[in-house]
Amino acid sequence: MNKVLAFLTCMLPLVYCVSAQAQEIPTAGQPPIVQDQSKLPHVVIVSMGGTIASRAKDRMNLTHYGDGPPVDPKDWLHDLPELQNVARVTTEDMRSKGGDKFGDIARVAHRLNELAKDPTIDGFVVTHGTNTMAEVAFYMNLVVNTDKPIVFVGSQRPWSGISGDGPLNMYDAVRVAADPDAKGLGVLHCMNQNINAARDVTKTSAYRVETFKGLDVGSLGFADPDKVKFYRAPVRKHTTESEFAGTDLKELPPVELFYSYTDAPGYVIDAAVQHGAKGLVIDGYGAGVPSPSQAKAMTRAQAKGVIIVITTRTRGGRVQEVPARAKAHDVNGDNLPPEKARLLLQLALTKTHDWTKIQQYFNTY
Amino acid sequence: MLNPFVSRLARNGLMALLIACAAVSADAQELPKVRIFATGGTISGYASDRDLQYAYKAGSIPPDKLLADLPEAAKVADLSYEEIAETGSGGINTQILLKLAKQINAWLARPDTAGAVVTHGTATMEETTYFLNLVIHSDKPVVVVGAMRPFTSISRDGPFNLYNAIRVAADPEARKNGVMILLNEEIQAARDVTKTNTERVNTFDTRDLGPIGFADEDRIVFYRRLLYRHTYKSEFDVDNLTDLPKVDICYGYQEGDRACIDGVVAAGAKGVVLDDSSPGNRAAVKDARTKGVVFAQSDRKGSGRVLNSPNDVASGVVTADNLNAQKSRMLLRLALTKTSDPKEIQRMFEEY
Structure with a gap:
């Protein structure tokens, strides 16, 4: 017993030393790595950055990181040699310089469409900051x-953070991307061991690791330690069934969104139309109701040919088809959150300006 | 001048009235044939006073009265009914389950029928529903419905639930979804739904996977299809059975001894569901295995899977995936009509 203790004590500084770069990932107990990888699926990790690609100098810094060296996509492979037991993993560095621009999304969409044609590639993992990842995933979908x-x-915590969720999330995402059962389910999202559908997943908590949820309709399956298991498939159209599949647009028609609240003014809607907005998403209260001033501005906008989609700020339940909305030519946003309704409307406006046809898109995607 | 929202609402109401009038005149001959299979429950519960929400007698209102109370349903479907039982959840037994399954199978086998609705108490509704999900041979919709407040109560939820259940059962888009539970406008999958609250109308919830769709006023919408085997793809068949193997449940807790397992095995159980672990389980399981008793390991937390462990299967304990104990019991009973090989039963727990 004493010998064991003595051994462990002398090992401690060593372990710390070896793991200096990614100190929060234990280096002890790494499993043996398969020598022949030729039979494993080929998964490409596309880095769009995010917290999972960020470090802080201090491991207790979980909120304002970025002062440490950014994570190069190769660092994930170095820190997680276990990935080599799951797949042949290669990386593509598509981190943006300016952050959060449609150009970055378009670039990655173009690249994914290109790589998807490569018969030697079996699946993709895309890293992204969690704040807008749900809508970017929906766009790819x-x-x-x-x-x-x-x-x-x-991840919710940086790669350097104490009890960081990044490593297990990355490991699970590669397992899902390598899993034949994951084929044909549309773009997926995997964090906190839950597999969600791109259309339905939403970030629900600023800092907790269980932040992503399929609000109305739950997860599709789980990336559990024993296996990846799916229970559900999405019904709404996606990827290969999508009318927008293969779209390679560098920019989209301008669409702005507005939140409804007591006394929400109409003049900001007028301003958006003056700035050239071709569509508007109104995140109405309750069943999808704008404020009275917004409702008047909506009518003014429609007179100029602007298409309006109504969502609900309740983040649960559908905006239903009611005669008053049909009469007003307002499009029901179904149960999409406004940021996703905006992207679908932008894509729809590249095809048509007929509100009844756009309603069909919202009924089927 | 009315503000735009109020005038929108006024128009909405007028339109709804027009639609309702049009629907009354629809020809019942052309409507989809839906049959109500009544078993009782709170949805047909009677209390002497309308404020009595718990002191009532379940299964007191016969199905013809339920339908007479809901003339709107006759616009949605060509309705008929069969009375299978007049009981609450606690009175449902193997004989009622088998009769219910056989009668529904006979009804859905007719080419001219669209779907079935089952009225049932809510307390054990989830396991009856899952049982039906395993033994109904049709892809036509079967919708199990109930209520949290009796027929006689103020703000009773039963009529609207029944109306929506009939709409879903009459909807061709609801086919291939297995047996569903409908309360509170939510369409839930038999395998995954559970009752989560003793009193509230939103009691049915599918914790990890969510509902598969909604019976909204404008239309019925589905967002999910199921990836596991059920109904028309199931290998189980009870049409020629008169009884099912006895399977009981032993709950796991601190200092739980072997008495539960020993007791149910002595009483004739061919299978036991272990809902989480008691320290007394190991020795009792070992002894019961010599008598061929098969065990299924579920988990009392009500969310997440029991992970697969090859050691468990070898020792005669199959893992129940994320099925809860009462549903694991139903699957184990049906599995035991086919085999007592734990490896084969493990396959069934992974596929259904």
Whole structure:
């Protein structure tokens, strides 16, 4: 017993030393790595950055990181040699310089469409910051023409953070991307061991690791330690069935969104139309109701040919078809959150300006 | 001048009235044939006073009265009914389950029928529903419905639930979804739904996987299809059975001894569901295995899977995936009509 204790004590500084770069990932107990990888699926990790690609100098810094060196995509492979037992993993560095621009999303959509045609590739993992990852995943769900798994992953804590969720999320995302059962389910999202559908997943908590949920309709399955298991498939159209599959647009028609609240003014809606907005998403209260001033501005906008989609700020339940909305030519946003309704409306406006046809898109995607 | 929202609402109401009038005149001959299989429950519960929400007698209102109370349903479907039982959840037994399954199978086998609705108490509704999900041979919709407040109560939820259940059972888009539970406008999958609250109308919830769709006023919408085997793809068949193997449940807790397992095995159980672990389980399981008793390991937390462990299967304990104990019991009973090989039963727990 004493000998064991003495051994462990002398090992402690060593372990710390070896893991200096990614100090929060234990280096002890790494499993043996398979020598022949030729039979394993080929998964490409596309880095769009995010918290999972960030470090802080101090491991207790979980909120304002970025002062440490950014994570190069190769660092994930170095820190997680276990990935080599799951798949042949290669990386693509598509981190943006300016952050959060549609150009970055378009670039990655183009690249995914290109890589998806490569018969030697079986699946994709895309890292992204968690704040807007759900809508970016939804965009890919509409425009990438493949039945190969595309799994969005991120983390709530930086790669350097204490009890970081990044390593397990990355490991699970690669397992899902390598899993034949994940084919044909549309773009997926995997964090906190839950597999969600791109259309339905939403970030629900600023800092907790269980932040992503399929609000109305739950998860599709789980990335559990024993196996990846799916229970559900999405009904709404996606990827190969999507009318937008293969779309390679560098920009989209301008669409702005507005939140409804007591006394929400109409003049900001007028301003958006003056600035050239071709569509508006109104995140109405309750069943999808704008404020009275917004309702008047909506009518003014429609007179100029602007298409309006109504969502509900309740983040649960559908905006239903009611005669008053049909009469007003307002499009029901179904149960999409406004940021996703905006992207679908932008894509729809590249095809038509007929509100009844746009309603069909919202009924089927 | 009315503000735009109020005038929108006024138009809405007028339109709803027009639609309702049009629907009354629809020809019942052309409507989809839906049959109500009544077993009782709170949805047909009677209390002497309308404020009595718990002191009532379940299964007191016969199905013809339920339908007479809901003339709107006759616009949605060509309705008929069969009375299977007049009981609450606690009175449902193997004989009622088998009769219910056989009668529904006979009804759905007719080419001219669209679907079935089952009225049932809510307390054990989830396991009856899952049982039906395993033994109904049709892809036509079967919708199990109930209520949290009796027929006689103020703000009773039963009529609207029954109306929506009939709408779903009459909807061709609801086919291939297995047996569903409908309360509170939510369409839940038999395998995954559970009752989560003793009193509230939103009691049915599918914790990990969510509902598969909604019976909204404008239309019925489905967002999910199921990836596991059920109904028309199931290998189980009770049409020629008169009884099912006895399977009981032993709950796991601190200092739980072997008495539960020993007791149910002595009483004739061919299978036991272990809902989480008691320290006394190991020795009792070992002894019961010599008598061929098969065990299924579920988990009392009500969310997440029991992970697969090859050691468990070898020792005669199959893992129940994320099925809860009462549903694991139903699957184990049906599995035991086919085999007592734990490996084969493990396959069934992974596929259904």
